[in-house]
Amino acid sequence: MATPTTITIGHLRSVRFLSASMTLRSHHCLSSLSLGNLRSSSDRLLSSPGLSEVDSSFRLTSCASIDNTLLLEASIKKISSSWHVYKPNRRAFCSVFQPNLTKTRGFLLLNQTANMSTYTIIEKGTLNTKDYRIYFNGPSGLVSPFHDIPLHADTSKTVFNMVVEIPRWTNHKMEICKEEKLNPIKQDIKKEKVRFVKNLFPHHGYIWNYGALPQTWEDPNHTEPETKTKGDSDPIDVCEIGSKIHQRGAVVQVKALGVMCLIDEGETDWKVLAIDVNDPLANVINDVEDIEKHMPGFLKATYEWFRYYKVPDGKPENQFAFNGEAKNKAYALKVIEETHKQWEGLMNKTIDAAGISCENTTVGGSPYKFALEEAKTIVENQPALTPPASLPSDVDQWHYISK
Template sequence: MGIFLSKTKTLEHSSESASSSTYTLHKHGSPRTSEFRVFFKKDGIPISPFHDIPLHADMEKQIFNMVVEVPRWTNAKYEISRSDVINPIHQDGEKTGPPRYVKNRFPHHGYIWNYGALPQTWEDPHYVDKDTNARGDDDPIDAVDISQHISYTGEVQQVKVLGILGLIDGGETDWKLIVIDVRDRRAAELHDIDDVDRLMPGYLTATREWFRLYKVPDGHGQNEFAFGGQYRNREFALRIIHECSEAWERLITGNTEPGDVDRTNTTLESSPFRVDPGKLHFPEGEDLPPAPLPKHVEEWFFLPSRDNPGQD
């Protein structure tokens, strides 16, 4: 299963802003299986959600595009594929093992926010972050959307950035942006990380605890944090986004080693990896029912709690 690419001369057409484009999804395989993929098109043209969707929806107002991978209250660990051609969303898991799910650690049911990533960013695995003393995790920068809206896998949302949490996951830098969908009724009142604690008391503490313990039911240790688990503010978060955007630009223009990242794109004139979209052939589109949920996904897992691991 997969998408194949025929070598061809690149086209000469520029990317458009997100607001003037229509994103559609092209699904293949049954959800909750290792074969499932969600491909993207913009105005009917195949695109990479990693590379072709603009980082900014409105640069002047600092509104960003966020690609949703996992909707709130769900457990399947969907993510943008680094290595598949044109980076469809797939369910994470070992190549020879079952797809991954996040366990329900009481009292949390699955993901407690819409979870996704900002396009055109990259946490460079060659770079040791001076704030975390760890290399990047080789993915786009992650974002958690704290709005009331329950999204869907593949939705492209426009979000405000409020702050950031410095997770150290498996010894790698794995920044977690705190954002809110601009459509949310609280968006006009939330401007920085302190506003979240004031208007949504307990949410930042729950979020930090979620990231600290989410792998423990699978037999792994607790995750660590930079800054002792303290959140950093909007200004700091915007600096991290800028650094990750610059890293992505080096990646997509061929000025750094890509590792296993596929750099195929259809809109970026400055990229040597731009291809003719007419030569990208998706697998046949399907709308298949999902595979059954494994029994363990519906169970509760109980772990000790820890109060006040850091000051927000």
């Protein structure tokens, strides 16, 4: 029997996630039976009597063998003296877990980089009105979709979590609210009315699942060297181009393909082009040139949508950096990393928050971390969910643009 070791619920959830991840399968270090057993074993422990969401840790005193190859304990963390893997699999196993292990108080823990659990939403208020809000629940309670949901969704940090604000073909101008605690999704307001984007013929509403990458921020004090413009003080935007229409508030795992740079009212406004990792085309679309190859016309449609979508409201056409060219995957990854570092500066108080609510419930070491009880009170004080209000009469109207 292995030496008893402290293991958090989060570690078990990360094992459950990793057991189903492409990272493990791509390394061929476990059989499909092993993967299934690994997930079911962690599920059984998570449903153990007396284990609740508020438990910070518990003692694991026995290990279930998995396909005679490794112990569950070893898959949760590489314990310095009590992990067991057959020699043929040892190197592959380490290559998967070693980058994600941190030595802490004499043992190794999985870093919090992966999407460890399914996120759920709590809707409040009345859709199509100013009081509508979407709040998020995570593994241990309420979370901010801006600050608490991890940017990275896999151990290699090549897959990202995307928060869907606006499903494809819808018109509601929804966004993560930076100014309110817990940063709920709410509908943008202009002249005391909720906003709906116009339909540019031949499209209806947004032509992708539109949203944001959590734990990113475009610093308004930072001047982008190549565009000579400053950030727009928002999380970085994402256009998910896959075939599935995702629900508002969904947390979707995507891979970045490229990025466009909109100059919106003089500010840098990056638009990451991404695809759901589970999309049927995800295996063949890996960079920006693959989009045109497998989805001809889509990049042009994206450029034109962003250029003209404000024109029906009487505004001028939007401008772009790089003559509207979509930069490649490598460039997109660089932009994502830069905006993640800018978010870290925001959370560490090295950058002035300037009205942004940085409160969070899970970010380790954050000076803005606050209690779950306070978070619960915020949500409980919101108006109860009621049936949607009527849509504006012109929400389905088409608008024609001379190009």
